[in-house]
Amino acid sequence: MSNDSVPRFPTTPARSTLPDWYPDLLDRISSHVATGHRRVVSAANTEVLRSYWAIGREILNRQDSEGWGSKVIDRLSTDLKSRFPAAKGYSPRNLKYMRAFAAAWPDQSIVQEPLAQLPWYHQLALLQKLDDDSLRLWYAAAAVEHGWSRDVLALQIESGFHQRSGKAVTNFATAIEDERSDLAQQATRDPYLFDFLGSTDGWRERELEEKLVEHVGKFLLELGQGFAFVGQQVRLELAGEEFFCDLLFYHLQLRCYVVVELKAVPFNAAFLGQLGLYTAVVDDILAKEGDKPTIGLLLCKNKKEVVAEYALRGFKAPIGVAEWTSAINSSLPAEFESALPSVEVLEAELAAGADEL
Numbered sequence: 001m002s003n004d005s006v007p008r009f010p011t012t013p014a015r016s017t018l019p020d021w022y023p024d025l026l027d028r029i030s031s032h033v034a035t036g037h038r039r040v041v042s043a044a045n046t047e048v049l050r051s052y053w054a055i056g057r058e059i060l061n062r063q064d065s066e067g068w069g070s071k072v073i074d075r076l077s078t079d080l081k082s083r084f085p086a087a088k089g090y091s092p093r094n095l096k097y098m099r100a101f102a103a104a105w106p107d108q109s110i111v112q113e114p115l116a117q118l119p120w121y122h123q124l125a126l127l128q129k130l131d132d133d134s135l136r137l138w139y140a141a142a143a144v145e146h147g148w149s150r151d152v153l154a155l156q157i158e159s160g161f162h163q164r165s166g167k168a169v170t171n172f173a174t175a176i177e178d179e180r181s182d183l184a185q186q187a188t189r190d191p192y193l194f195d196f197l198g199s200t201d202g203w204r205e206r207e208l209e210e211k212l213v214e215h216v217g218k219f220l221l222e223l224g225q226g227f228a229f230v231g232q233q234v235r236l237e238l239a240g241e242e243f244f245c246d247l248l249f250y251h252l253q254l255r256c257y258v259v260v261e262l263k264a265v266p267f268n269a270a271f272l273g274q275l276g277l278y279t280a281v282v283d284d285i286l287a288k289e290g291d292k293p294t295i296g297l298l299l300c301k302n303k304k305e306v307v308a309e310y311a312l313r314g315f316k317a318p319i320g321v322a323e324w325t326s327a328i329n330s331s332l333p334a335e336f337e338s339a340l341p342s343v344e345v346l347e348a349e350l351a352a353g354a355d356e357l
Helices: 022-067 072-082 092-104 120-129 132-144 150-158 180-186 205-212 216-223 270-285 305-312 343-352
Strands: 229-237 241-251 256-262 296-300 321-323
Touching: 022 092, 022 120, 072 092, 092 120, 120 132, 120 150, 132 150, 132 321, 150 305, 205 216, 205 241, 216 229, 229 270, 229 343, 256 270, 270 296, 270 321, 305 321
Parallel strands: 256 296, 296 321
Antiparallel strands: 229 241, 241 256
């Protein structure tokens, strides 16, 4: 057999043989492909929501005019399954959710960004947990921004996240000169909720610190998006003396270290001097070129806001003061409750009827 008759297969050129601009071309095209995939998923989700809204609206309109009850929905579910055998998501319960979805948003135009970016399970959490439209939209935007799962969304609603977000007492407005001050403020909470620790009565700072590190994943969730854990009892040396900051983080969006000091007692203005020292040493020893000034976060068992505000006036370093608690004492207002099934019932329904949804 001659060489001419041997089958030849195309080979992929080695990257080293390609022009210098090829990596940039690959990155740019990869970005377009990833964006295209996200848009396809987002568009598909939007169409599902529009379809569910339209079905719910048809049910509402007919109920208003004819006054029929739930038996019609049961019959409707059976007939839809018969007419569309391959279709999923038309169980009697899901049809009732569609009706509730349409009732919550009378105008179909509301089914748009950011609400339309959330999957159906998230929509059910918003319906079940909240009756206030503006709060539903607020939490929908927060869920999209932070990438919350449905379970995390439900947890944040139950913990009153909208009342705690960005509420720490800080000097960021004067200590952080650029637009980062608003971002830093929004990255705070007050109070911080450590409900995953159980009862903390009688705990000392080190016990609290150890448990937070033990549950660092849940702790990071409560701290918020962008925090990366660096270490516990991080050693800092200055003029031959050793200092140990409780917890050290790096914030990826703010591009700076964050020193967290934990106190199991009420706020005392003297705590700020220690925290200010730690932030200064971290700036000098750990921070690299391009890092922004270190932020200090003091978490106390309780505080008087006016005292904390006055105490912070004398500090040039950016510092925030907030409370921490292991339980939110106040329950959700009555208007947040819903006639829809509880989260527990919803979980059981989703688990038992996965094929339906």
